[in-house]
Amino acid sequence: MTLTLTAFERSPDGGRGLARDMRVRWALEEAGQPHAVRLVSFDALKQPAHLALNPFGQIPTLEDEGLVLFESGAIVLHLAERHAGLLPEAPDARARAISWLFAALNTVEPPILELFAARVLERDQPWAEDRLPLVRDRIRTRLAPLSARLATGEWLDGGFTVGDLMMVSVLLRLRPSGLLDADPSLAAYVARGEARPAYQRAFAAQKAVFDAQASPGA
Amino acid sequence: MTLTLTAFERSPDGGRGLARDMRVRWALEEAGQPHAVRLVSFDALKQPAHLALNPFGQIPTLEDEGLVLFESGAIVLHLAERHAGLLPEAPDARARAISWLFAALNTVEPPILELFAARVLERDQPWAEDRLPLVRDRIRTRLAPLSARLATGEWLDGGFTVGDLMMVSVLLRLRPSGLLDADPSLAAYVARGEARPAYQRAFAAQKAVFDAQASPGA
Numbered sequence: 001m002t003l004t005l006t007a008f009e010r011s012p013d014g015g016r017g018l019a020r021d022m023r024v025r026w027a028l029e030e031a032g033q034p035h036a037v038r039l040v041s042f043d044a045l046k047q048p049a050h051l052a053l054n055p056f057g058q059i060p061t062l063e064d065e066g067l068v069l070f071e072s073g074a075i076v077l078h079l080a081e082r083h084a085g086l087l088p089e090a091p092d093a094r095a096r097a098i099s100w101l102f103a104a105l106n107t108v109e110p111p112i113l114e115l116f117a118a119r120v121l122e123r124d125q126p127w128a129e130d131r132l133p134l135v136r137d138r139i140r141t142r143l144a145p146l147s148a149r150l151a152t153g154e155w156l157d158g159g160f161t162v163g164d165l166m167m168v169s170v171l172l173r174l175r176p177s178g179l180l181d182a183d184p185s186l187a188a189y190v191a192r193g194e195a196r197p198a199y200q201r202a203f204a205a206q207k208a209v210f211d212a213q214a215s216p217g218a
Numbered sequence: 219m220t221l222t223l224t225a226f227e228r229s230p231d232g233g234r235g236l237a238r239d240m241r242v243r244w245a246l247e248e249a250g251q252p253h254a255v256r257l258v259s260f261d262a263l264k265q266p267a268h269l270a271l272n273p274f275g276q277i278p279t280l281e282d283e284g285l286v287l288f289e290s291g292a293i294v295l296h297l298a299e300r301h302a303g304l305l306p307e308a309p310d311a312r313a314r315a316i317s318w319l320f321a322a323l324n325t326v327e328p329p330i331l332e333l334f335a336a337r338v339l340e341r342d343q344p345w346a347e348d349r350l351p352l353v354r355d356r357i358r359t360r361l362a363p364l365s366a367r368l369a370t371g372e373w374l375d376g377g378f379t380v381g382d383l384m385m386v387s388v389l390l391r392l393r394p395s396g397l398l399d400a401d402p403s404l405a406a407y408v409a410r411g412e413a414r415p416a417y418q419r420a421f422a423a424q425k426a427v428f429d430a431q432a433s434p435g436a
Contacts, residue, residue, distance in 0.1 A: 055363040056325055067310045071320035078313050092285045095296050102289035102323065107274050110328040114335070122352065127345035134340065145273040 003028065003035040004063040006053065007209065010041070015210030017203045020072040021060040023169045025205055027076045029198035030165065031083035039209065073105050076162055086162040093158060100156045100163025108146065109170045111138040115177060139179055147185040154192060168193030221246065221253040222281040224271065225427065228259070233428030235421045238290040239278040241387045243423055245294045247416035248383065249301035257427065291323045291384065298380040305380055318374045318381025326364065327388045329356040333395060357397055365403040372410060386411030 005028070007021035021037075028035050044050055045057045053061040054070035061068060062075045069075050077098070080086035087094050118135045122128055146167070149156065155164045171190050174180040181187050193199055223246070225239035239255075246253050262268055263275045271279040272288035279286060280293045287293050295316070298304035305312045336353045340346055364385070367374065373382045389408050392398040399405050411417055 051363070055367055056321065056360065057363070058325070067313060069313055069317050071317050071324060073320035073324055074313070074317040077316065077320075095285060095287055095292070098295065099287050099289050099292040102291035102295075103274065105320065105324040106289060106291055106327065107276070109324065110331050113328050114332055117332070117356070121356075122349075125345075125349070125352075127343070127349060131340075131343070131345060134343075138335070138339075142274065145269070145275070149273055 003033055005035055005037050006040050006059045006061045007037050007206065008059055009039040010213050011210055015207045017206050018173050022202060022206055023072040023166060024060045024062060024075050025202035026165055026199050027079045027086060029201045030085045031079050033083060073101060073166065076166060077101060080162040086165065088161065096157050097161035097163045101166050104163065104166035104170045108142050108167065111142055112170060112173050115139060136179060143183060143186060147183050150189045151185045164193060221251055223253055223255050224258050224277045224279045225255055225424065226277055227257040228431045229428055233425045235424050236391050240420060240424055241290040241384060242278045242280060242293050243420035244383055244417050245297045245304060247419045248303045249297050251301060291319060294380055294384060295319060304383065311376060314375050315379035315381045319384050322381065322384035322388045326360050326385065329360060330388060330391050333357060354397060361401060361404060365401050368407045369403045382411060
C-alpha cells in the first residue's frame with residue numbers, strides 16, 4: 001500500500017509546520033504509516049492535474065490506492081478509521097472524539113482564519129489596525145471554554161485522539177499572534193501535542209522540505 | 219431509542235432555516251429517525267446545564283441514549299454512519315462524501331461566516347461598506363470551483379450524500395447576500411436540495427417553532 005500526500009513545494013509559513021499538510025503528516029506518524037510526499041508549486045495548484053485531486057486547488061490531498069481524498073479533516077479521519085492510535089474503540093468515545101475534530105475545524109479555526117486575513121490579506125487597508133482588536137476578541141470567545149476544559153485534563157476527552165491532533169494544529173496557528181501563549185492552559189496543551197514523538201517526526205519532515213527548497217544550492 | 223436535539227428557542231434567522239439545528243433536522247428526516255427537540259433560550263445557552271452538552275454554548279447538540287454530541291458536522295456524520303440514506307456503502311465513495319462534508323465546513327463556510335460578521339457584527343464600523351467587496355471576493359473564490367463541478371452533475375459526487383446536505387446548508391446562508399442567486403449552477407443545486415421531501419419536513423418543523431414563538435399568544 002502506498003499513501004501519497006501533497007504539500008507545498010515552498011510553504012509560506014517558513015517551515016513552522018502551520019500548513020495543512022502537517023496535520024496529515026502528524027496523523028500518518030501517529031498511525032505508523034509510511035508515505036510518500038509529492039510537492040506542488042503554487043502555479044501547479046491551479047492546474048488541471050492538481051484540480052482533479054482537489055477542486056479548490058488546495059493542499060493537502062491523500063492518494064490511497066485508487067482513492068483520492070482532500071480536506072485535512074477528512075483525510076485525518078480516514079486514517080484514524082483505518083489505523084489504531086487516533087480514535088477510541090468504544091463507540092461513544094469515538095463519536096465524542098469526532099465532535100472535537102469538527103469543533104476544531106468549524107468552531108475554533110474560522111475566527112483564526114479571519115485573523116490571518118486581517119493581518120496578511122488586509123494588511124495595507126486603512127482599517128487594518130483598528131479592526132484587529134475585534135477579530136482577536138472573536139477568537140478569545142472560542143478560546144475561553146477550551147482553556148477552562150483543559151485546565152482539568154491532559155487532552156480534550158480522555159486519551160489523545162484525532163480531536164486533539166486537529167485542535168492542537170489549529171491552535172498552533174495562533175502562536176505568532178501571542179494569543180496562544182497568553183493562555184497558560186492552552187499553551188501547555190499545545191506543548192503536550194508538540195512533545196509527542198509522532199508530531200516531532202512530522203515536523204522534522206516538513207521542515208526538511210522547506211530547508212531544502214530554501215538552501216542556496218537547491 | 220430517543221434522539222433529542224437542541225435548537226434556538228427564538229432563532230435570529232426569522233424562521234428561514236439558517237441556524238445549525240436545521241442541518242441535523244434534515245439529516246434526521248433523510249434517515250427517517252423520529253426525534254425530540256428541546257428549545258434553548260440565548261440565556262440558557264451560557265448556563266452550566268447547556269455547557270455540559272456543548273462547551274462553546276452553541277446549538278445544536280444531540281443526545282442519543284447516554285451519548286452527547288455537539289457540532290453539526292459531527293452529529294450529521296454520526297447519523298449518517300448509523301442509518302441508511304446519507305452515505306454510500308462502497309468504502310471509497312463513502313470517504314469521498316466525507317471529504318465534501320469537511321469541504322463545506324472548513325473551506326466554503328469560513329468566508330461565509332466572515333460575511334455574516336462583516337454585515338452584522340461590524341455593521342456600524344467606519345470600514346463596513348468599504349470592506350464588504352473584499353469579503354465577497356473571498357467567497358467567490360470558493361464558489362467558482364464548486365459551480366464548475368455542479369454544472370455537470372446533480373450532486374457533488376454521484377448520488378445525494380451527507381456532503382451535499384452540508385454544502386447546500388452552508389450555501390443557503392448566502393442567499394440573503396445575492397451571491398447564491400448570482401450563480402445559476404449553484405442556485406439550481408441548492409434548489410434541488412430544498413426540493414427533497416426530507417428537507418421540506420425539516421424546514422416546516424423549524425418554521426413551526428419560530429412561528430409559535432413569534433405569535434402574539436405565545
